[in-house]
Amino acid sequence: MLRKLIQSLPHASFVTRASAVLLSASLTTTTLQAQQPGLEPTRAQHAMVVTVQHDASDAGVEILKEGGNAVDAAVAVGFALAVTYPAAGNLGGGGFMLIRDRHGRTHFLDYREKAPAAASRDMYLDEHGNVVPGMSLVGYKASGVPGSVAGLTYAQKHYGRLTLAQDMAPAIRLASEGFVLTAQEAHNLQSKNLTRFAVSARIFQRNGRFYQPGETFKQPELAETLRRIAKDPSDFYKGDMARQIADFEKAGGGLITADDLANYQVKERKPIRGRYRGYDIVTAPPPSSGGIVLVEILNILSGYDLPKLGPDRSAAQVHVITEAFRRAYMDRADYLGDPDFNNLPVKQMANRKYAAAWRASIDPAKPSPSKELVRPAGFMPPPPQAAPVKESTQTTHFSIVDKDGNAVSSTYTLNGGFGSGVTVEGLGFLLNDEMDDFTSKVGVPNVYGLIQSSANSIEPGKRPLSAMTPTIITTHGNWFHHGKLAYVMGTPGGSTIITTVANDIISAIDNGLNIQQVADAPRFHHQYLPDRLDLEKKFSVPVADQLQAMGYTINRLAVADEKNPGVWGDSELIAVDPKTGELLGGHDSRRDYGKAAGY
Incomplete structure (x- = not known):
C-alpha cells in the first residue's frame, strides 16, 4: 500500500516520495x-599543513615560517613523508600535485609512474596464459619508473620560492637524526612485505629485531640519498644514482633501465x-x-x-x-x-x-x-x-595553504603498502609496485570480479589509471x-x-x-x-x-x-x-x- 502511495506521487517530487520511504523505515537517525x-x-590565522604524519606536518610549517610558499611546503612534506611514512611516502613512487596560486591560477602536475620500455602486455602471464599470482605486486618486476623525485623537484623549480636544499633540509634531518616511532608506526614496520627482501628487512626491521614504540628510527643511507638529490636532482634520473638504480634492478631481474629514468618527464595537465x-x-x-x-x-x-x-x-x-x-x-x-x-x-x-x-x-x-x-x-x-x-589503498595525501592564500592538494603513492617491498641497496628507498595498476590480462575478472580492459593494458611508457x-x-x-x-x-x-x-x-x-x-x-x-x-x-x-x-x-x-x-x-x-x-x-x-x- 505504501509503495502505491509513493508511486502515485509526481516523479519530480523526490523529497516527498523519499520522505514516505523514510517514514516506512521509522527513521530516527541522528x-x-x-x-x-x-x-x-x-585553527590557524596564517597558514595550515595537514598530513598523515606529525613530523611531516611540522616540516611543512617550518618551511612556511622560513618564507616558503605552499609549494615549498609541499616539497618539504613530500620528501619528509619519504622518511617518516615509508608505507606510502616515497622517492620510488609517483603521484599528482594540484596547485592554486593566490591569483586563482591552477596547475596540475602528473608525476605518475610509467611502464618501463621493456614492459609488455602479457608480462605477468605464465606459459599457459594465466596470471602469475603476486608477480605484479611483489619484487623487482613489479615496479614502474618512479616519478616522485621528478615531480617534487619540478614543482620546486617552477612554483617554489626557496631553494631545493632549503625545502629538503627537514627531510634530511629526519633521516639522519631519526624520528620517534609511535605504536602504530612501529607496528607498521613489521610488514611481511619488507621481511621478504634482505635490504628492506635490514633497514626497516633490524633483521627481525623489530623497532618498538618510543624508539628513534634513523636512516643514514636515505639521508645521503636525499643530500645527493638536494645538491643535484638530475642525479636521480641521469647521473650516477640513475645508473645505481638501473644496475640494482638488472641484478634483481627488474626492467627499469638508465634510459627509462633518463626519459621520464613530468606532465602538466x-x-x-x-x-x-x-x-x-x-x-x-x-x-x-x-x-x-x-x-x-x-x-x-x-x-x-x-x-x-x-x-x-x-x-x-x-x-x-x-x-x-x-x-x-x-x-x-x-x-x-x-x-x-x-x-x-x-x-x-x-x-x-x-x-x-x-x-x-x-x-x-x-x-x-x-x-x-x-x-x-x-x-x-x-x-x-x-x-x-x-588500485591499492596504501597511498597518502596532504593539504597546504600558505599566508598568501596559495594552496596545494597532493596525493602520491608506492601503490601497495611499502610498494614492491624492494629497497634499493645503498640508497635506502623503496620501489613501487605500480605495475599492478595495469590490466595484467584483458578479459579476465580480477579478484573483485571486474573484467579488465585494453584501455589500461600494459604498454611501454604508459601511465596506469589511478583513482x-x-x-x-x-x-x-x-x-x-x-x-x-x-x-x-x-x-x-x-x-x-x-x-x-x-x-x-x-x-x-x-x-x-x-x-x-x-x-x-x-x-x-x-x-x-x-x-x-x-x-x-x-x-x-x-x-x-x-x-x-x-x-x-x-x-x-x-x-x-x-x-x-x-x-x-x-x-x-x-x-x-x-x-x-x-x-x-x-x-x-x-x-x-x-x-x-x-x-
Whole structure:
C-alpha cells in the first residue's frame, strides 16, 4: 500500500516520495556529530599543513615560517613523508600535485609512474596464459619508473620560492637524526612485505629485531640519498644514482633501465573543473579517473536537496548518493585510461544534461541493480569492454595553504603498502609496485570480479589509471574576478578515494559539518561492480539495517577495517572560514600519528 502511495506521487517530487520511504523505515537517525559533539578543527590565522604524519606536518610549517610558499611546503612534506611514512611516502613512487596560486591560477602536475620500455602486455602471464599470482605486486618486476623525485623537484623549480636544499633540509634531518616511532608506526614496520627482501628487512626491521614504540628510527643511507638529490636532482634520473638504480634492478631481474629514468618527464595537465552548490571544483584529470568521476557524481546529486532528505549519513541521503556513485563508476569502468594512449569522453561525462538523464533513472525507494543499469542514450560513445582497475589503498595525501592564500592538494603513492617491498641497496628507498595498476590480462575478472580492459593494458611508457583525487574548491568566480579559496581536500583509499572525497564535499557543503567532523564521519562506498554497498565498521547499524531493507547488499568491512585500515582512506582537509579567513584543519583520526598544524 505504501509503495502505491509513493508511486502515485509526481516523479519530480523526490523529497516527498523519499520522505514516505523514510517514514516506512521509522527513521530516527541522528548525525555522527550529534553523537560526538567534541570534534573540533585545528585553527590557524596564517597558514595550515595537514598530513598523515606529525613530523611531516611540522616540516611543512617550518618551511612556511622560513618564507616558503605552499609549494615549498609541499616539497618539504613530500620528501619528509619519504622518511617518516615509508608505507606510502616515497622517492620510488609517483603521484599528482594540484596547485592554486593566490591569483586563482591552477596547475596540475602528473608525476605518475610509467611502464618501463621493456614492459609488455602479457608480462605477468605464465606459459599457459594465466596470471602469475603476486608477480605484479611483489619484487623487482613489479615496479614502474618512479616519478616522485621528478615531480617534487619540478614543482620546486617552477612554483617554489626557496631553494631545493632549503625545502629538503627537514627531510634530511629526519633521516639522519631519526624520528620517534609511535605504536602504530612501529607496528607498521613489521610488514611481511619488507621481511621478504634482505635490504628492506635490514633497514626497516633490524633483521627481525623489530623497532618498538618510543624508539628513534634513523636512516643514514636515505639521508645521503636525499643530500645527493638536494645538491643535484638530475642525479636521480641521469647521473650516477640513475645508473645505481638501473644496475640494482638488472641484478634483481627488474626492467627499469638508465634510459627509462633518463626519459621520464613530468606532465602538466589541464585540471578537471566542475560546479556544485555555488562552488567551483578544481580536481584531477586523467590518468586519474578521480576528478571526472567526482564531477559526474556531484552533477547527478545537484538535482537533490540532500538536507531535506535527512541528516548526514541518514538512509535517504546514503541511498541517493550511492545511486550516483553506482552510475558514475559504471562510466569509470567503461571509458577511462591514460589520456596519452586513449581518447577519453571527459566532456561527455561532465555534461550536466547527461547527469540529469542519469538522475531520472534513480528510484527513490530502492537501489538499481548494477546488472540491469542502462546508460542514457545519446550522450556517450559505445563503450569498450572495460572495468575499474585495481588500485591499492596504501597511498597518502596532504593539504597546504600558505599566508598568501596559495594552496596545494597532493596525493602520491608506492601503490601497495611499502610498494614492491624492494629497497634499493645503498640508497635506502623503496620501489613501487605500480605495475599492478595495469590490466595484467584483458578479459579476465580480477579478484573483485571486474573484467579488465585494453584501455589500461600494459604498454611501454604508459601511465596506469589511478583513482587519486586531489581537489581544491573555491567560491564561484568568473572571467574578471576569481573565487575565494574554500576547501583543500584529498585522501588515499584505492577505489574508495573518489567516494570519500565526494562524501567529504557533501558533508561540508550540503550538511554543514565542520572540517574535523568531515574527516571523521563514517564512510560508505559503492563502485558499480561488485554490486554491494560497503560500510565502514563504525557506520551506524540502524542505518545499515534500513538500507538493507531497501534492497541493498550490505558489506560491513570489519575485517578490512582491522587488517587493512587504508581501505577507508585518510582525509587530510583544510577549510577557510568565509567570514574571518581563519584556516581550519581536519586530520583524519583513523591515523593517530598525523596532525593538522599551522601558525
